[in-house]
Amino acid sequence: MHSIAHLYISVNCCNAFCAEHAKLFFGLLRSSPIPTVRNNLMIAAGDLCFRFPNTVEQYCERLYERIHDQDQAVRQTCLLVLTHLILNDMIKVKGCVADVAQCTLDSRPQMAGLAKLFFQEMAQKGNAIYNLMPDIISRLSDPKTGVEKEQFKEIMKFLLRFIQTEKQNEMLVEKFCQRFQSSKSSETEGGPWQYLSFCLTQLTLNEKAFRKLVDNVQCFGDKLSDTEVYENFCIALASCKKSCKTPELKHEIEDFEETLKMIHEQGFEAEEAAERAKEFKNRTRSVRKTPARSRLKTPKQSPRKKIKCEIDSPTLASPSP
Numbered sequence: 001m002h003s004i005a006h007l008y009i010s011v012n013c014c015n016a017f018c019a020e021h022a023k024l025f026f027g028l029l030r031s032s033p034i035p036t037v038r039n040n041l042m043i044a045a046g047d048l049c050f051r052f053p054n055t056v057e058q059y060c061e062r063l064y065e066r067i068h069d070q071d072q073a074v075r076q077t078c079l080l081v082l083t084h085l086i087l088n089d090m091i092k093v094k095g096c097v098a099d100v101a102q103c104t105l106d107s108r109p110q111m112a113g114l115a116k117l118f119f120q121e122m123a124q125k126g127n128a129i130y131n132l133m134p135d136i137i138s139r140l141s142d143p144k145t146g147v148e149k150e151q152f153k154e155i156m157k158f159l160l161r162f163i164q165t166e167k168q169n170e171m172l173v174e175k176f177c178q179r180f181q182s183s184k185s186s187e188t189e190g191g192p193w194q195y196l197s198f199c200l201t202q203l204t205l206n207e208k209a210f211r212k213l214v215d216n217v218q219c220f221g222d223k224l225s226d227t228e229v230y231e232n233f234c235i236a237l238a239s240c241k242k243s244c245k246t247p248e249l250k251h252e253i254e255d256f257e258e259t260l261k262m263i264h265e266q267g268f269e270a271e272e273a274a275e276r277a278k279e280f281k282n283r284t285r286s287v288r289k290t291p292a293r294s295r296l297k298t299p300k301q302s303p304r305k306k307i308k309c310e311i312d313s314p315t316l317a318s319p320s321p
Helices: 002-012 015-031 035-051 053-068 072-087 097-105 109-122 128-140 149-160 166-182 192-201 207-215 217-225 227-243 247-266 270-289
Strands: none
Touching: 015 035, 015 053, 035 053, 035 072, 053 072, 053 097, 072 097, 072 109, 097 109, 097 128, 097 149, 109 128, 109 149, 128 149, 128 166, 128 192, 149 192, 166 192, 166 207, 166 217, 192 217, 192 227, 207 217, 207 227, 207 247, 217 227, 217 247, 227 247
16 A cells, blocks of 8 residues: 555656655655565656656655665666666766666676666767766775776776777776876775776777877876786787887887886886876977988989890801702
8 A cells, every 4th residue: 555655646746746745755765664665666756757857856866776775676677767767868867877887797687687788778879978987987996885896897898898989988098097196096905096997908099099198197107006007007008009000109109118117117106207207208209200211312313225136137048059
């Protein structure tokens, strides 16, 4: 009866009634001890978001909370409702979409499949996944979420394959590099620096993306003392080197690898690493600005005159009688 009553009220309420009782409604969605009630309220919440979006917008985060519900049916209903609302632009995609990303590793294949379908459909909406990527990484790399390093890697392997355009790859390289400067690595295993550097290994690095690394080396240079971070950068550069199209670029990448190796082995602090990075950038720019070596031009030779050799066929003397 509780379940039916809540569902009936939510379906038949008007905007004024919704505004007056929205707090109570979403409070029950969070705290009701009866799974069936939470499940029906989740369905009803989807209807309210469609009918009265401005009224219930402030409570949208409560919808994402049910992804972690103890009841499997409620969790699945929550994911179905969110998929419908977000993909049809009925609610804005909040930072809590990282919770949906966690569901891609759910132990139940049906739940994991729904979560993956959510991102596959979202990938069709232009830059949606690209725009969400920095926030998803920030949330999943937070120790408070309880996401283990291997779980993080599996999630990001899946998500980053939707980053396909060269421009998106280049911009993410720059964003990730700048995040090194603002993030603080924890003392426990799997700090944000390892997570960010792993993400770089999953991107397709072209020449412009490589330039982004070079231009932002001061952001991550002092983090290279961490062996895992350094190894991830080596993997990313090795991948970039395989796809480079010119010997000059390959040589430049190798030179950059040597610079990172020196910073890693000597354990430079932020200022020293930045100075080494500056030296490399200046050296690289000077090389790029140097005009290509002019080719030696051999003096033009006058064309040889073709000598026509005419060999007279020998005349046979007629034999004397």
